[in-house]
Amino acid sequence: xxxxxxxxxxxxxxxxxxxxxxVPELLANAYVVLLGYHVVPDQTATGQAKMxxxxxxxxxxDKYESIxxxxxxxxxxxxxxxxxxxxxxxxxxxxxxxxxxxVPNGTRPPEEVLVAVRGTAGVSxxxxxxxxxxxxxxxxxxxYHVTETNETDDDIETFLNGVRDRxxxxxxxxxxxxxxxxxxxxxxxxxxTAAEEYDALVMGESDPSLxxxxxxxxxxxxxxxxxxxxxxxxxxxxESS
Amino acid sequence: MxxxxxxxxxxxxxxxxxxxxxxPETVTDEAIVHDEETELERTIGLVGGLAIGIGTMIGxxxxxxxxxxxxxxxxxxxxxxxxxxxxxxxxxxxxxxLATAMPRSGGGYYFISRGLGTAxxxxxxxxxxxxxxxxxxxxxxxxGHYATAVLAEAGVELGVDPVVAIGLLFGLALTALSxxxxxxxxxxxxxxxxxxxxxxxxxxxxGVLDAFGAFGGQNTPEAFFSQGTFPVLTTAALVFTSYLGFxxxxxxxxxxxxPGRNLPLAMIxxxxxxxxxxxxxxxxxxSAFGADRLGTFGETAMVEVAREFLGLPGAVAILFAGLLxxxxxxxxxxxxxxxxxxxxxxxxxxxxRASEVNLRFGTPHVALFAAGGPILVxxxxxxxxxxxxxxxxxxxxxxxxxxxxxxxLRRRNPTWYTPSYRVPGYPAVPAVGAVASFGxxxxxxxxxxxxxxxxxxxxxxxxxxxxxxxxxxxxx
Numbered sequence: 001x002x003x004x005x006x007x008x009x010x011x012x013x014x015x016x017x018x019x020x021x022x023v024p025e026l027l028a029n030a031y032v033v034l035l036g037y038h039v040v041p042d043q044t045a046t047g048q049a050k051m052x053x054x055x056x057x058x059x060x061x062d063k064y065e066s067i068x069x070x071x072x073x074x075x076x077x078x079x080x081x082x083x084x085x086x087x088x089x090x091x092x093x094x095x096x097x098x099x100x101x102x103v104p105n106g107t108r109p110p111e112e113v114l115v116a117v118r119g120t121a122g123v124s125x126x127x128x129x130x131x132x133x134x135x136x137x138x139x140x141x142x143x144y145h146v147t148e149t150n151e152t153d154d155d156i157e158t159f160l161n162g163v164r165d166r167x168x169x170x171x172x173x174x175x176x177x178x179x180x181x182x183x184x185x186x187x188x189x190x191x192x193t194a195a196e197e198y199d200a201l202v203m204g205e206s207d208p209s210l211x212x213x214x215x216x217x218x219x220x221x222x223x224x225x226x227x228x229x230x231x232x233x234x235x236x237x238x239e240s241s
Numbered sequence: 242m243x244x245x246x247x248x249x250x251x252x253x254x255x256x257x258x259x260x261x262x263x264x265p266e267t268v269t270d271e272a273i274v275h276d277e278e279t280e281l282e283r284t285i286g287l288v289g290g291l292a293i294g295i296g297t298m299i300g301x302x303x304x305x306x307x308x309x310x311x312x313x314x315x316x317x318x319x320x321x322x323x324x325x326x327x328x329x330x331x332x333x334x335x336x337x338x339l340a341t342a343m344p345r346s347g348g349g350y351y352f353i354s355r356g357l358g359t360a361x362x363x364x365x366x367x368x369x370x371x372x373x374x375x376x377x378x379x380x381x382x383x384x385g386h387y388a389t390a391v392l393a394e395a396g397v398e399l400g401v402d403p404v405v406a407i408g409l410l411f412g413l414a415l416t417a418l419s420x421x422x423x424x425x426x427x428x429x430x431x432x433x434x435x436x437x438x439x440x441x442x443x444x445x446x447x448g449v450l451d452a453f454g455a456f457g458g459q460n461t462p463e464a465f466f467s468q469g470t471f472p473v474l475t476t477a478a479l480v481f482t483s484y485l486g487f488x489x490x491x492x493x494x495x496x497x498x499x500p501g502r503n504l505p506l507a508m509i510x511x512x513x514x515x516x517x518x519x520x521x522x523x524x525x526x527x528s529a530f531g532a533d534r535l536g537t538f539g540e541t542a543m544v545e546v547a548r549e550f551l552g553l554p555g556a557v558a559i560l561f562a563g564l565l566x567x568x569x570x571x572x573x574x575x576x577x578x579x580x581x582x583x584x585x586x587x588x589x590x591x592x593x594r595a596s597e598v599n600l601r602f603g604t605p606h607v608a609l610f611a612a613g614g615p616i617l618v619x620x621x622x623x624x625x626x627x628x629x630x631x632x633x634x635x636x637x638x639x640x641x642x643x644x645x646x647x648x649x650l651r652r653r654n655p656t657w658y659t660p661s662y663r664v665p666g667y668p669a670v671p672a673v674g675a676v677a678s679f680g681x682x683x684x685x686x687x688x689x690x691x692x693x694x695x696x697x698x699x700x701x702x703x704x705x706x707x708x709x710x711x712x713x714x715x716x717x
Contacts, residue, residue, distance in 0.1 A: 040598075040603050041602070041603050041604055042427040042576075043419045043576050043579065043604050043605070043609070044598060044603055044604050044605055045346050045493070045495065045496065045580055045583050045605075046281040046282065046495070046496060047262075047273075047281055047345075047346055047495060047583070047587065048583045048587075048596050048598055048605050048608075049598055049603070050275070050279060050281060051262060051587065051593075051596060052596075052597060052598045053598070054279055058279075077278060078278055078280065079278060079279045079280065080272070080279075080280045080281070080282050081279070081280070081281050081282065082281075082282030082284060083282065083284040083285075083427070083496065084282065084284040087282060087284055088282045091271055091272070091282070
């Protein structure tokens with residue numbers, strides 16, 4: 001596959017968020033949309049914030065852009081002043097048809113990545129993102145599934161093998177893809193716990209809007225326990241609208 | 242609406258050597274895009290736009306003016322409100338067209354400075370700021386009356402008249418709140434407006450039924466024009482302050498989603514909603530007591546009307562609604578005034594420092610002080626009618642010039658002028674709108690006209706001194 005997967009990397013550029021260690025390596029093969037955004041209160045006109053902060057924000061984005069480029073990523077950047085960070089993320093992600101959004105937490109240089117898969121919906125996009133990001137690297141991928149009550153072991157094996165085959169078709173080395181299952185009751189908790197042994201987490205969007213995940217409850221649950229970077233693979237634009 | 246330029250490129254420098262900030266390259270339904278890929282997200286939807294318009298307007302006409310208006314115009318006061326609403330609508334239509342052509346922050350100031358040139362823009366822009374300052378002071382004095390009535394209802398006796406003191410207190414609190422402020426003032430405003438409309442609808446429905454004798458109560462029939470026809474017009478001039486909200490929607494035009502659709506709907510919709518509420522309120526109020534007796538109740542007449550219908554719970558509900566409404570109007574005016582200061586400083590008509598954003602809170606503290614400070618001074622005067630009329634005067638000048646700017650822009654037809662909404666009945670509607678706006682000024686008290694005119698002259702002198710080198714209107 002020659003196309004690089006489009007990954008949205010949102011940074012609250014004036015609130016001390018930055019590109020943490022390990023993240024540039026993670027994005028080496030990505031087409032990164034670097035979104036610097038700044039949320040201003042309702043009583044401030046967005047243009048007013050722009051007048052004052054644009055220069056500073058651009059200086060920081062310059063730095064992050066070159067860090068990502070040096071790691072090998074293709075970078076496009078946007079700077080947005082907004083009252084509503086979520087709306088901005090949704091819009092930019094839609095405009096670029098991004099495959100995933102990265103919650104950019106710090107990590108060591110990536111060696112092992114956990115990929116949480118649930119049902120068939122969205123799995124091909126997850127495979128596309130994982131293969132695009134890691135097929136040409138030494139990163140080992142573990143497909144992870146939390147068993148639900150009405151599933152048999154055979155079902156799961158068939159499903160996970162299907163995902164692995166899809167990744168292999170897209171260029172992943174079959175030996176670099178492992179599988180793992182768990183039978184815990186709470187799926188998100190199980191994922192967060194499992195992810196602690198890995199350098200990064202890839203998971204599907206659990207909500208119609210990708211970014212409700214980033215800002216909403218599940219994200220908090222994951223972030224509470226897993227402090228590494230999380231790729232949230234978006235549904236297709238047609239599915240989410 | 243696709244990508245397109247939204248105005249002429251401003252040029253020149255002011256006394257401090259500051260040039261106007263450059264124009265954005267493109268404006269879309271979702272964002273304003275400047276070069277170097279900086280964007281301003283549009284985040285206010287139709288509901289938010291309506292809440293700004295209705296929230297600013299719904300206070301004064303219902304909670305401050307019924308008593309004052311009834312005492313001067315009699316039952317025909319409801320006609321005064323209808324006239325005010327009609328004029329507001331005649332101006333709202335052209336404003337909507339201009340706003341879809343130039344969906345940028347600054348509202349009326351922005352349209353006039355681009356259509357009629359920098360001098361007119363400076364007079365109107367400073368006038369808009371001062372007009373909002375006067376309006377906010379007026380709302381806060383009204384709030385003081387309501388808070389005083391609450392204290393009276395609770396049986397608290399104060400030795401001194403607390404109206405001005407309470408107004409000052411709330412003025413101070415509002416300024417502090419917007420500077421240190423919460424993140425979600427817009428959501429709060431939406432909630433307040435929704436709650437208000439519900440309370441008022443229940444109350445007015447009951448009142449209208451009662452006025453037609455549904456509950457067997459006794460009406461107070463009287464001559465409609467009990468004070469003659471002339472006071473109807475002077476009252477219309479006075480109560481026009483109740484309609485100073487729809488243009489506030491245009492001051493945040495740069496932040497409204499899908500502006501081609503939402504700006505006209507929010508402006509025209511809010512005028513229509515508010516006009517209906519006002520006319521019905523006055524009808525109900527004068528039916529309940531008769532205009533003369535209503536007049537003796539002063540600024541909190543509606544409390545007595547509610548007490549007459551629904552007893553103490555009614556009075557309490559209306560007191561609460563009155564506090565909410567005047568608070569929300571004052572809050573919206575302070576925020577709009579600070580947007581006006583920002584628009585002026587962006588165009589180098591005020592020092593750039595005026596729109597500086599506070600690092601800690603992310604709020605424009607200088608602009609908010611520039612609104613809050615003068616408001617406190619004006620509250621201290623406690624002159625309800627004068628404050629209301631000066632606010633009306635400054636806005637009416639702007640409204641008239643908006644209509645003129647529309648005609649001028651249509652005739653010059655510059656390439657960037659491509660509104661997605663076009664005013665019906667051109668050129669009659671803007672022409673009548675301009676004549677009506679300027680005409681209403683003639684019915685004001687001389688004192689208000691003098692104060693307003695002096696403020697305009699001072700604004701012009703400021704422009705001559707500070708920014709005569711700045712050109713905001715594009716070359717032909």
